[in-house]
Amino acid sequence: MNMKKPAPFRRGSGSFKHHCARRWWVYVIGFAVINVSIILGVIYGIIPSIAQNAVNSAGVRADGIAITNPTVDRITLSMNSTVFARVPVAARFDNQTFEMYLPQDANKTTFMTLGVGELQAQNTMVINVTGADTKILNATVYQQFSKDVLSRSNFTLGIKSRPMLKVGAMKYPVQFDKTIQLKGFNGLKGITITNPVVLNGSNVMADGTNLLTDAVIPNPSSFTMQIGDLTTNIAIESLDLGFSVIKNLTLYPGNNPVKIFNHINAGLMALPTFSSILSQPNINITLKMNSTVFGGQHVTWLETPLRETSPFYAIMNPTSAPAVGSATAGELSVA
Numbered sequence: 001m002n003m004k005k006p007a008p009f010r011r012g013s014g015s016f017k018h019h020c021a022r023r024w025w026v027y028v029i030g031f032a033v034i035n036v037s038i039i040l041g042v043i044y045g046i047i048p049s050i051a052q053n054a055v056n057s058a059g060v061r062a063d064g065i066a067i068t069n070p071t072v073d074r075i076t077l078s079m080n081s082t083v084f085a086r087v088p089v090a091a092r093f094d095n096q097t098f099e100m101y102l103p104q105d106a107n108k109t110t111f112m113t114l115g116v117g118e119l120q121a122q123n124t125m126v127i128n129v130t131g132a133d134t135k136i137l138n139a140t141v142y143q144q145f146s147k148d149v150l151s152r153s154n155f156t157l158g159i160k161s162r163p164m165l166k167v168g169a170m171k172y173p174v175q176f177d178k179t180i181q182l183k184g185f186n187g188l189k190g191i192t193i194t195n196p197v198v199l200n201g202s203n204v205m206a207d208g209t210n211l212l213t214d215a216v217i218p219n220p221s222s223f224t225m226q227i228g229d230l231t232t233n234i235a236i237e238s239l240d241l242g243f244s245v246i247k248n249l250t251l252y253p254g255n256n257p258v259k260i261f262n263h264i265n266a267g268l269m270a271l272p273t274f275s276s277i278l279s280q281p282n283i284n285i286t287l288k289m290n291s292t293v294f295g296g297q298h299v300t301w302l303e304t305p306l307r308e309t310s311p312f313y314a315i316m317n318p319t320s321a322p323a324v325g326s327a328t329a330g331e332l333s334v335a
Helices: 013-056 139-151 272-278 300-308
Strands: 059-068 074-084 096-101 112-116 124-135 154-161 164-167 170-173 176-183 191-198 211-219 223-236 239-251 254-264 283-294 312-316
Touching (some): 074 112, 139 154, 139 300, 191 272, 211 239, 283 300
Parallel strands (some): 059 223, 191 312
Antiparallel strands (some): 074 124, 096 112, 154 176, 191 211, 223 283, 239 254
């Protein structure tokens, strides 16, 4: 029997080609949707995550902070700082505002701010802002900050901001929140007093100054602080001498030589032994801070911490070299 083999079965090849010919636009759209989804995922998912991770891993060092022109509710603020980061893409930060707070404050209350201009994102970013007129936003927290600066050897400062990061034409919000370790004035330890000069009779100054002395006030921090006229009560052990005034005082990093205008009680000045006491070596002087006045105005956020951390101590006619203040930048600390 002569039988023909059946033709091989071609599984819908003709219909599939026909389907593709008629529905090609469906596959093009599908391919485009997949690609757009991938691109959007990179733009709105991966890049923001990379940017935030770079900010999170960055470190901040305060190289110098200056607080000048103090008033009850305003200061002039200057700050030099360096940010260390690993920047994976070319980017820029928009103008931003640094909000400063104390890390020990659970509410992270902002007590002052500092505007920072547009910044090129780099592995090392230098941020210098000079002469910013700054409002004290919370007097209570700012006074605690002032107390930390004046009385402690080390303390922390929190800085936060919410800048926009520009990558090409796109902008991404990032959160910047860092804690930096700073050195304070360490309770003004190491003050030395020298060269006492008694003023008698017509030599007494018009303001009543009857004893002039030189002094050195060490500042081991990287802070510059303008204080104004500082008045302090002075004593030798339990013997009250009177009060002293340091005029137009500004403490810079390092050793600060100053002239002290002393108002010694008249009864002590009349004693023959007083002059001999002034010439003795290593006399312990006790200082109890009284007031700070700048531009004719009492500055309470300076006065109160100074009073609370009194007494301070000084050595008159020291036989050893005075303490040396070092202007060391705050060490890096990442929050």
